Amino acid sequence: MANLALEFCGVKFKNPVVIASIETTNSPEVIRECVDAGAGGMIIKTLTDIEDMARLTQNSKYAILNEKNEPIKGKVGKNFVFYSRSGYSSLHYTEWVPYLKELQKYAAERGSHLIGSAGGKTVQSWVDICRTIEDCGLPMVELNFGCPHPAMMPGVHGGSMIGQEPDVAAEVTRKVCEAVKIPVIVKLTPDQSRVLDVARAVKNAGASAVTATNRYTGFSVDIETGSPRLGGPAGIGGVWAKPLSLRWVHRIYTELGMPITGSNGIYDHRDVVEFIMAGAPLVQVGSVLMLKGIKYLPKIIQGLADFMDTHGYDDIDSMLGIASRRSVKDYGDQFRKARMHSEVNHETCKNPRCTICIQTCFYDALKQADDQVGSLHNNCIGCEMCVQTCPFDSISMFVTSPEQRGSGEFFNIAETVFEKEKFEKDFDRGISLARVKD
Numbered sequence: 001m002a003n004l005a006l007e008f009c010g011v012k013f014k015n016p017v018v019i020a021s022i023e024t025t026n027s028p029e030v031i032r033e034c035v036d037a038g039a040g041g042m043i044i045k046t047l048t049d050i051e052d053m054a055r056l057t058q059n060s061k062y063a064i065l066n067e068k069n070e071p072i073k074g075k076v077g078k079n080f081v082f083y084s085r086s087g088y089s090s091l092h093y094t095e096w097v098p099y100l101k102e103l104q105k106y107a108a109e110r111g112s113h114l115i116g117s118a119g120g121k122t123v124q125s126w127v128d129i130c131r132t133i134e135d136c137g138l139p140m141v142e143l144n145f146g147c148p149h150p151a152m153m154p155g156v157h158g159g160s161m162i163g164q165e166p167d168v169a170a171e172v173t174r175k176v177c178e179a180v181k182i183p184v185i186v187k188l189t190p191d192q193s194r195v196l197d198v199a200r201a202v203k204n205a206g207a208s209a210v211t212a213t214n215r216y217t218g219f220s221v222d223i224e225t226g227s228p229r230l231g232g233p234a235g236i237g238g239v240w241a242k243p244l245s246l247r248w249v250h251r252i253y254t255e256l257g258m259p260i261t262g263s264n265g266i267y268d269h270r271d272v273v274e275f276i277m278a279g280a281p282l283v284q285v286g287s288v289l290m291l292k293g294i295k296y297l298p299k300i301i302q303g304l305a306d307f308m309d310t311h312g313y314d315d316i317d318s319m320l321g322i323a324s325r326r327s328v329k330d331y332g333d334q335f336r337k338a339r340m341h342s343e344v345n346h347e348t349c350k351n352p353r354c355t356i357c358i359q360t361c362f363y364d365a366l367k368q369a370d371d372q373v374g375s376l377h378n379n380c381i382g383c384e385m386c387v388q389t390c391p392f393d394s395i396s397m398f399v400t401s402p403e404q405r406g407s408g409e410f411f412n413i414a415e416t417v418f419e420k421e422k423f424e425k426d427f428d429r430g431i432s433l434a435r436v437k438d
């Protein structure tokens with residue numbers, strides 16, 4: 001069986017699935033449940049000295065929405081949207097001290113870890129909270145520079161407000177790193193375009209790793225009442241956010257090469273695999289456990305193990321970053337690759353009953369010709385849209401030979417228009433290039 005264990009910033013994890021800092025980890029009982037369910041670790045709900053951020057959690061609002069932006073009643077499927085507003089841990093961080101010690105002991109005895117999370121009022125508070133976390137024996141701490149809610153709390157400075165300013169983020173990180181010996185992870189906000197700059201700044205300030213990312217801020221409208229859901233702006237996430245998070249995992253992995261924990265968009269083991277292949281060996285699971293319960297956690301872990309077994313991955317390292325390393329470096333890479341064009345397999349094609357590829361080709365490269373699909377190769381730009389949409393897998397891509405390509409190294413618009421006229425004449429006579437080739 002695949003080995004799920006890994007080492008992250010010097011700390012050994014029995015598996016890469018960690019519970020994100022969220023309502024689930026706001027209660028000692030539920031943290032124990034997470035340990036019992038096999039979690040690799042649990043990140044405590046952000047510990048704070050900001051009274052309003054603790055009070056906000058006691059006044060949380062949550063909405064789970066479907067693809068029509070209507071409340072989901074009953075079973076929560078993969079395309080949920082979680083729109084919610086809450087704060088940090090409801091207890092003052094000093095009140096957590098006895099629980100932290102006891103829970104870390106409980107977790108460690110079962111091969112798991114309780115990880116700290118901090119969100120302070122002042123720079124000194126960040127330092128004090130992180131020192132407390134370290135003194136309680138927790139092996140690492142996450143700085144919450146990603147929470148979307150402080151920005152809407154008058155008089156509060158924290159979360160994404162810090163995470164949007166590379167210099168401020170670096171300053172807080174530096175002060176914390178000078179004060180504690182345990183690895184410091186910075187949780188990034190995606191509510192900005194400078195994610196990479198912030199990651200670089202906190203790395204230079206001493207952070208051992210980053211979390212990519214916390215959630216976005218949204219605004220959701222109930223069109224039946226003409227009112228904003230939950231009364232106004234709130235945090236928003238769901239699996240739809242995963243590619244947006246992976247964008248930053250990919251860039252941080254590729255450009256900064258620092259350890260990453262992946263967050264924002266995990267529903268099942270397939271999403272976990274995506275994060276790992278993009279470059280985040282440790283992943284955080286949040287909303288889905290709030291919505292489906294802790295009993296759902298072992299399914300994610302087992303699903304990951306099964307996937308690795310069936311796909312021949314021995315350990316997490318063998319999957320780590322493989323997609324990022326295969327990625328184009330820049331879009332110019334596309335021009336240096338061989339030109340491709342589509343070919344229809346008329347043996348399996350269901351035309352004229354099916355005409356899907358004809359509708360989906362934006363470039364007029366597939367046309368109805370008598371009783372079959374005709375290909376205008378010179379119009380084809382090799383976008384592969386038809387290959388993906390054909391329900392019968394009847395289209396394949398082939399490298400375009402220099403003869404097929406015509407003059408010039410690549411097609412250009414003028415050439416395509418010119419050639420199109422020529423080939424449309426062929427079509428009028430009921431001759432397609434594909435037929436000529438046959």
Ligand SMILES: Cc1cc2nc3c(=O)[nH]c(=O)nc-3n(C[C@H](O)[C@H](O)[C@H](O)COP(=O)(O)O)c2cc1C
Nearest residue numbers: 020021022046088144214263264265266285286287
């Ligand atoms: C209701 C709710 C409360 C959250 N509270 C915190 C928090 O206290 N600290 C924190 O760092 N992140 C918090 N988060 C963000 C999660 O830790 C996680 O990064 C985010 O939900 C994205 O992951 P997911 O798609 O698995 O939910 C919260 C998210 C939600 C939905």
Ligand code: SF4
Nearest residue numbers: 361380381383384386
């Ligand atoms: S690869 Fe793109 S351009 Fe070529 S036929 Fe298919 S959809 Fe049209």
Ligand code: SF4
Nearest residue numbers: 349350351354357390
């Ligand atoms: S989508 Fe596939 S089956 Fe349908 S017409 Fe095109 S090639 Fe044929």
